[in-house]
Amino acid sequence: MRRFIVFLLFFMFAIIETFAQWKAVGSRIKTEWSSQVDPSNVLSEYPRPIMERDKWKNLNGLWNYAIINKGESLPIKFEGEILVPFAIESSLSGVGKLITEQQELVYQRYFEIPSSWKGKSILLHFGAVDWKADVWVNNIKVGSHTGGFTPFSFNITSAILAKGKNCVVVKVWDPTDKSSQPRGKQVSKPEGIWYTPVTGIWQTVWIEPVSNAYIESLHITPDIDNHLLIVKTELEGSINADVIEVEVYDDENLILTEKSIYSQPVEIVMPQNVKLWSPDSPFLYKLKIRLKKGNEILDAVESYAAMRKYSVRRDSHGIVRLELNNKALFQFGTLDQGWWPDGLYTAPTDDAMLYDIKKTKDFGFNMIRKHIKVEPARWYTHCDRLGIIVWQDMPSGDSNPQWQNRKYFDGIEMKRSLSSEAIYRKEWKEIIDCLYSYPCISTWVPFNEAWGQFKTAEVADWTKQYDPTRLVNPASGGNHYTCGDILDLHNYPAPELYLYDAQRATVLGEYGGIGLVLKDHVWEPDRNWGYVQFNSSTEATDEYIKYAEKLYRLIEKGFSAAVYTQITDVEVEVNGLMTYDRKVIKLDEERIKRVNSRICNALEK
Structure with a gap:
């Protein structure tokens, strides 16, 4: 009995010590799930349900970290601990520091191989690391990877020690908006629709045993x-x-x-x-x-x-419609950027990530446009299980500053360097490869609003040839060319059908942006904005209903899908149906669900 009490006290002190070493940093708003983050058991669910093995070991948790000048040798000493897989800029990392393009971030941790894995090959998996990662195990270089949105793995068997602890070191360089890599909404100086950088490991790290x-x-x-x-x-x-x-x-x-x-x-x-x-x-x-x-x-x-089919076909009125399983379906969804006030790119918990998808269904939508970000594998599985269609954007990027400031298309495609093109094509192919098997994904979106848009017809044609099972929306709201399956218009705040394509499906890829500031639930006390702003939930809901009714009337005129901006507030954008911290549903959920359901069923016969 005495031994049991001693063991219990030791275990309790170990837990207390672990928590004492880590705490969320910063004074900004946080979600309710932030308090549920356990540094000894972070995002513990199997990270890849589309291909699951029964034996694996999670390497999330507290790692050592150091910030070094780019090109320096790996450090001997480390500055402190960082909670993986939260980016170093985030609150939940426990660090909250910015990294410049002249610096690199180095991680280190120790792990042991279970004795039952003896004789097996060992794979080291990373869900995603932004942007360039070099990896060592026991001072042996095991591999490198570029691309901030796709998983990668290394067979580390030859580097593993026969007994005892193994040491893994990861060095990361992420130039954010100072280079040409895809990065989505990340910028070094956040403002407006541009957000805080995300550097380093931001998805689960794990190992698993396999045969030769x-x-x-x-x-x-x-x-x-x-x-x-x-x-x-x-x-x-x-x-x-x-x-x-x-x-x-x-x-x-x-x-x-x-x-x-x-x-x-x-x-x-x-x-x-x-x-x-x-x-x-x-x-x-x-x-x-x-x-x-x-x-x-x-x-x-x-x-x-899942047995399902995405296609387009002309209806009895001559309008090209989106179809699911050979039947016309109006796809109506939200713009979903996948940002979190406490974890930035990374949801605090799996339940938090699931919550946004559930609320999208609760509001009566049947689709999500995943906006210039790629989510962890479990996000797509949740959409598969709940029944949400997904339009998947390619994260935009390039070092040329013109793309950042162009809101409306001008018919001019930018010229990217050969290296920039190569990075784009490599990462777009990797994104399609890793997401191919998820049933929820209906549409690939290579470009958004002329941001870094180049060789549109060529990229759209390649995408369609590479995956003929899905639709291609070549440029959502961007420079329009007669390629792909879809013509995608953007119009704020109210829906407008100002262009129409008789040969492709015409969709409204963005509209809305109805703003409502709730004082205790904002990222910053000022600088908050929406495309239009109101002072009460009732006023904002009335405006939403007005736009929805107009959209419904435009369906018979030619719209085959629409995307409302957006499911949550993001940093200083306050045009979400929910606050950034997910603590308040800002608009009347029942009223919205009724009108949304009517829109989703508009093409039923």
Whole structure:
């Protein structure tokens, strides 16, 4: 009993010490989830549900950090601790410092390999690091990666110590708006629609054991017209295996099993009464995928798939409409920038991230435009499970200052350097690759409002060829060219159909921006703005309803989708349906849901 009490006291003191070493910094507003962040158990959910293994170890938590001049040697001593995976500029990092383009951020932590993983290869995964990451394990360079929005991993088996603790070091350089990499809304001097920089690790870091041969990635394609589900696996390691086996489950009931060899795609003929995915019925089939050699299972992952189809077709009135599962559906959603007052790019908890998606559904929307940011994998899984269609933007960027100041298109595409083009194309391909299998994504959006827009027709055509299963919105509100599937207009504050394309679907990619300041829920006490501003929730809701009714009338004139700005306030923008800290729903939810539901169902016959 005495030993138990001593152990309990030791455990309690260890927890108290851990909390004492870390606390959120800064005096700005925070979400209610900020207080739930446990530095010893940060974002503990498996980070990639579309391809899940049963054994893994989370490396989130307190790491050592140091800020060095660019090009300096790795530090021997560190300045303090930072809570991963929150960017160093954020409150939840426990640091709250800005990094310039002349500096680099270095992380360090120790980890142990579970004894049960003996004999396995070890993969080190990063959900996302902004922007250039170099990684060492036990002073051995294991790899580098550029791109602030996509996952990457390294096989670190050869660098792992046979016994004891291992040391991982990550060095990051992020020039924000002083270079040509995609960065979305980040700028070194935030103001207006431009926000605080995000530097370093901002998604989960984890390790997992695999065999010498393993499944590296999945490429899942539904074909509802031919009742097919196609599962393609990319394999890594010493490939000496016979079979890829895929089991399909309807809930817990095994309904189909198919196999292939030599990494050939597994083609599964689905039942005639197949269950289709939609916002009203977001059914997901569970998949179990195994890499086998004879009866030996070398690797096994769990995944899921949805039977759904995105397309366009001309209706009986001659208007080109967006379709889901071969039926016209008016896609109506919010602009969702995915920013948090306490975590910046990173939601404080998984429940916090899920909350925004749930509220979007509660407001009666059926779609989200993910605005010039890419979210963690779990965000897309939540959309898959809840039934939210997603338009995925490419994060904008380039060092040329003209793109930042151009709000309206002028018909002139900017000229990017060859290196800038190469960065864009590499990162856009990686984004499409890592998000391909998520059923919720209906539309790729390569450019926004002429920001860094170049070679639009070429980029749109490449995107369509690379992924013919989805629609391409070539330039949301930007310079317009007759390419892709969609003509996308922006108009603030009220909807206007000022251009129309008889050959493509015409959509309203942004409108609204109704501002309402709530004193104790703002990022700054002044500088707050919206496209129009009101003094009460009733006035703001009345304006929203007025715009919605006008939008409804424009549907029969030619609009096939619309995006309202926006789901939450972001920094000094106060045009959200919710405050930035998510503590107040600013507009009348029930009134909005009624009119939104009418709009979403406008094309039903």
